[in-house]
Amino acid sequence: MKNVTIRFLTVLTFILSTSFLLAQETERDGIEGRLTICLEDSSLRTQMDRRRCVYEAIMEYQMLIDTLTSELKTLVSSEGQEKLKLSDESWKEYYKQESEFIANLTEERSGSRYSNMVADELLELLRQRALFLETMLVIYKEPSEED
Numbered sequence: 001m002k003n004v005t006i007r008f009l010t011v012l013t014f015i016l017s018t019s020f021l022l023a024q025e026t027e028r029d030g031i032e033g034r035l036t037i038c039l040e041d042s043s044l045r046t047q048m049d050r051r052r053c054v055y056e057a058i059m060e061y062q063m064l065i066d067t068l069t070s071e072l073k074t075l076v077s078s079e080g081q082e083k084l085k086l087s088d089e090s091w092k093e094y095y096k097q098e099s100e101f102i103a104n105l106t107e108e109r110s111g112s113r114y115s116n117m118v119a120d121e122l123l124e125l126l127r128q129r130a131l132f133l134e135t136m137l138v139i140y141k142e143p144s145e146e147d
Helices: 002-021 027-040 047-073 078-107 113-142
Strands: none
Touching: 027 047, 027 113, 047 078, 047 113, 078 113
């Protein structure tokens, strides 16, 4: 009975802590909120206006990724720091190559919607990297089972 109670409390604690973490507003949420407000602005008249909103979010995500990477670097071991450095370098090269590929696919097309597609795809790449880094930070900030 005591073992069942301990397991129940452990599972309950995990569920509540996960719910709490998911409910916390992150910097990503702030960026997404500002992007939504910008895109819903009634003064936006052109595709260029819309693209400006997305590129502002792209710049914010790039800064967030740098911040998250720096914060994560302070939490991992020396070996982890080296692997994080390699991961960061690989990510930057991947982002560069994907950016060039996406731009190449659309550069031969006419119309502003293709420029918007490029911006949207670049934004999505950055969203995914930021989410990954935030998840890693949550994992490293959790007390380990050895504690």
